[in-house]
Amino acid sequence: xKRYVLRRVALAIPTLFLVSVIVFAMMRLMPGDVATRMxxxxxxxxxxxxxxxxLGLDRPVHVQYAEWIGGIVLRGDFGNSYWTRQPILDExxxxxxxxxxxxxxxxxxxxxxxxxxxxxxAVRQDTASDYVGRILAILALSVPYFGLAVLVVVLPSIYFxxxxxxxxxxxxxDPLENLKIMTVPALVFGVTRAGPIMRIMRSSLLDVLRxxxxxxxxxxxxxERTIVLRHALKNAMIPVVSxxxxxxxxxxxxxxxxxxxxxxxGVGLFFFEALNKLDxxxxxxxxxxxxxxxxGLNLLIDLSYAFLDPRIRYR
Amino acid sequence: xxxxxxxxxxxxxxxALPTSSVGAAVAVAVPRPPRTRPWYADVWIQMxxxxxxxxxxxxxxxxxxxxxxxxxxxxxxxxAQTSLSERFIAMNGAHWLGTDQLGRDLLTRLVYGARISLxxxxxxxxxxCVLATAIGVLSAYFSGPFDxxxxxxxxxxxxxxPLLLLMSIMSLLGPSxxxxxxxxxxxxxxxNSRIIRGVALSIKEYxxxxxxxxxxxxxxxxxxxxxxxNVLPTxxxxxxxxxxxxxxxxxxxxxxxxxxxxxxxxxxxxxSLAGLDHMYQAPWLAIWPAxxxxxxxxxxxxxxxxxxxxxxxxxxxx
Numbered sequence: 040x041k042r043y044v045l046r047r048v049a050l051a052i053p054t055l056f057l058v059s060v061i062v063f064a065m066m067r068l069m070p071g072d073v074a075t076r077m078x079x080x081x082x083x084x085x086x087x088x089x090x091x092x093x094l095g096l097d098r099p100v101h102v103q104y105a106e107w108i109g110g111i112v113l114r115g116d117f118g119n120s121y122w123t124r125q126p127i128l129d130e131x132x133x134x135x136x137x138x139x140x141x142x143x144x145x146x147x148x149x150x151x152x153x154x155x156x157x158x159x160x161a162v163r164q165d166t167a168s169d170y171v172g173r174i175l176a177i178l179a180l181s182v183p184y185f186g187l188a189v190l191v192v193v194l195p196s197i198y199f200x201x202x203x204x205x206x207x208x209x210x211x212x213d214p215l216e217n218l219k220i221m222t223v224p225a226l227v228f229g230v231t232r233a234g235p236i237m238r239i240m241r242s243s244l245l246d247v248l249r250x251x252x253x254x255x256x257x258x259x260x261x262x263e264r265t266i267v268l269r270h271a272l273k274n275a276m277i278p279v280v281s282x283x284x285x286x287x288x289x290x291x292x293x294x295x296x297x298x299x300x301x302x303x304x305g306v307g308l309f310f311f312e313a314l315n316k317l318d319x320x321x322x323x324x325x326x327x328x329x330x331x332x333x334x335g336l337n338l339l340i341d342l343s344y345a346f347l348d349p350r351i352r353y354r
Numbered sequence: 355x356x357x358x359x360x361x362x363x364x365x366x367x368x369x370a371l372p373t374s375s376v377g378a379a380v381a382v383a384v385p386r387p388p389r390t391r392p393w394y395a396d397v398w399i400q401m402x403x404x405x406x407x408x409x410x411x412x413x414x415x416x417x418x419x420x421x422x423x424x425x426x427x428x429x430x431x432x433x434a435q436t437s438l439s440e441r442f443i444a445m446n447g448a449h450w451l452g453t454d455q456l457g458r459d460l461l462t463r464l465v466y467g468a469r470i471s472l473x474x475x476x477x478x479x480x481x482x483c484v485l486a487t488a489i490g491v492l493s494a495y496f497s498g499p500f501d502x503x504x505x506x507x508x509x510x511x512x513x514x515x516p517l518l519l520l521m522s523i524m525s526l527l528g529p530s531x532x533x534x535x536x537x538x539x540x541x542x543x544x545x546n547s548r549i550i551r552g553v554a555l556s557i558k559e560y561x562x563x564x565x566x567x568x569x570x571x572x573x574x575x576x577x578x579x580x581x582x583x584n585v586l587p588t589x590x591x592x593x594x595x596x597x598x599x600x601x602x603x604x605x606x607x608x609x610x611x612x613x614x615x616x617x618x619x620x621x622x623x624x625x626s627l628a629g630l631d632h633m634y635q636a637p638w639l640a641i642w643p644a645x646x647x648x649x650x651x652x653x654x655x656x657x658x659x660x661x662x663x664x665x666x667x668x669x670x671x672x
Binding site: 053054055 | 407506507509510511513514515516517518519521522523525526527602605606609610612622625627630633634637640641643644647648649651652655656
C-alpha cells in the first residue's frame with residue numbers, strides 16, 4: 040500500500056509542472072495587454088513603458104515564469120494582483136470558504152437526490168417509479184443550471200412577489216442567515232448535477248444486483264433492505280464515487296456562474312472579476328491552485344479505490 | 355468512401371457490430387439470410403425500432419437543423435430588427451413569443467440562435483474530432499516516450515476545470531464566433547483524444563495490422579488505411595454525445611459575455627445577466643431561451659446516447 044501511494048504521488052508532480060507551464064504560456068502568448076487596459080482605466084504610471092517596467096512585464100518570459108513558480112515553491116507566495124497590489128493568496132483564502140460551502144452543499148444535494156432516486160429506480164426496475172426516476176434524470180441532464188438559476192431569480196419575484204436580497208453573510212457570523220442564502224444556489228446547482236449520478240447509480244446497482252453473491256444473500260433469506268443497503272450498495276458505489284470525483288472540476292467551473300448570478304463573494308467571482316480586468320497574476324494563480332486541488336483530489340480518489348478494492352494495489 | 359466499404363468488408367469486429375446484432379435479431383424473428391444493408395443505414399433503422407427516446411431526440415435535432423438552415427425563409431423579421439413602438443409585447447399574432455426591450459421579435463432571435471448554436475457546435479465538434487483522432491491514433495501508434503509525454507500534457511490539460519480554462523482563453527482572445535469555435539474545438543479534441551487512443555490501442559493489436567506491417571505497409575498506410583476506418587464508429591459516438599456538451603458550454607460562455615458577441619442572438623447571451631433587469635418586466639425573455647436550450651441539449655443527449663448504444667456499447671455509462 041505504501042509503495043502504491045508513493046508511486047501515485049510521484050506521478051502527480053510532472054502533471055502539476057505541465058499545468059503551471061500551460062497556465063503561464065496561455066497568459067503570456069495570447070493577445071490582450073493588461074498594461075494598456077490599466078493605463079486606459081487609471082493613470083497608474085506616466086507611460087506604458089514605465090508601467091510595464093513596474094509590473095515586471097519588460098523582462099524575458101522565462102525569467103517571469105521562474106520568478107512566479109519560484110515564489111510559489113520556495114516562499115508560498117502566489118504574487119500580487121496588478122490592480123489592487125494585494126497578495127493573491129490572502130484574497131483566495133478569504134474567499135475560499137464561500138466556494139467550498141457552495142460546492143459541499145451542491146454535492147450534498149446532488150448526491151442525496153441522485154443516490155436515492157438511483158436506488159429506487161434500480162430496485163423497482165421497469166415499474167412506474169423507475170420511469171419517473173429516469174425521466175427526472177433526463178430532465179436534470181437537459182436543463183442548463185444557469186438557465187434554471189435565472190428563472191429561479193426572476194420568476195418568483197414576478198409571480199409571488201418574493202424578492203430576497205442576495206447579500207452574503209459569513210457562516211461564522213450568522214449560520215442560519217448564511218444557510219438561507221446558500222440554500223437556493225446549492226439547490227439549483229445540485230438538482231441539475233444530480234442527473235448523471237442518478238443514471239450511474241441505477242446502472243451500477245443493477246449490475247451488482249445480478250451477481251452471484253446477491254443471489255446467495257437472497258437464498259439465505261435476508262430482507263431486501265439488508266441486501267440492497269448492506270450487500271449491494273458498497274460495491275455499486277465505486278463508479279458513483281469516481282463520477283463525483285470526475286465532476287468536481289465541473290462544480291468549480293460552474294460555481295463561477297452561480298456565484299455571479301447570486302452575488303456570492305467566492306473564489307469564482309474573484310476569478311471572474313480578475314478576468315474582466317486581465318489581471319494575469321490572479322488568473323494564473325487561481326487557475327493553478329484549483330488545478331492542483333483537482334489533481335490532489337483525483338489522487339485521493341485513486342487511493343480510496345485502492346482502499347475499497349485491494350486488487351488495485353497490486354497492479 | 356473507400357475506407358467505409360473496406361471497414362465492412364474485412365472481418366472487423368467493431369464496424370460489423372451493429373450489422374451482426376441486427377442479423378441475430380432478424381434471424382430469431384424470421385428465418386431469412388443475413389442482411390447485406392450497410393451498417394450506417396442499419397443504425398437508423400435500429401434506432402426507430404428500439405430507441406424511442408433516441409428517435410424523439412433525432413426529431414428535435416432535425417427540427418433545429420431545419421430552423422437553422424431555413425431561418426431566413428421561415429421568420430418574417432431580422433434578428434437585429436428593432437421596433438421601439440413594440441417593446442415588451444407578451445404574445446400576439448405578429449410576435450408569437452413576444453418581443454424584448456428593443457422590440458426585437460423573440461421567436462426570430464431564437465431561430466437565429468439555433469443557427470449560431472449549431473454553427474459553433476458542429477464547427478467545434480468537427481475540429482475537435484479531427485484533433486482527437488490525430489492525437490489519439492498517433493499517440494497509440496507511436497507508443498513509447500512520444501505517447502508518454504503527449505499523455506502527460508493531456509493529463510495536465512484535463513486537470514483544469516474546463517469552464518475556467520475556456521473562460522481564461524476567451525477573455526484573452528476576445529469574444530467572436532470564430533474564436534469560440536476554435537477554442538471549443540481544441541478543448542473538445544484534447545479531452546476526447548483519450549477515448550480514441552484507447553480504441554486505437556486495442557485495434558493496433560489485431561493480427562490484420564500485424565499482417566499489413568508484415569506486407570511492408572508504411573506508417574501512413576497502416577494508420578490511415580487500417581486503424582482509422584475501425585476507429586470511425588467511436589469517432590461518431592464521441593461527436594454525437596459531445597455535441598450537447600459543446601452547445602451547453604458555448605451557451606455558458608455567451609451567458610458570461612465571453613462567447614458570441616452581441617448583435618448575433620445566442621441562447622446563452624439572451625439569458626445573460628446583462629438582460630436581467632428586463633426579465634423582471636418580461637419573464638418570457640428568460641423562459642423561452644432556457645426552454646430552447648434545454649430542448650436542444652435534450653435532443654442531442656438522447657440521440658447521442660442511442661447512437662452510442664447502437665454503435666459502441668462498450669462506451670456505455672461514461
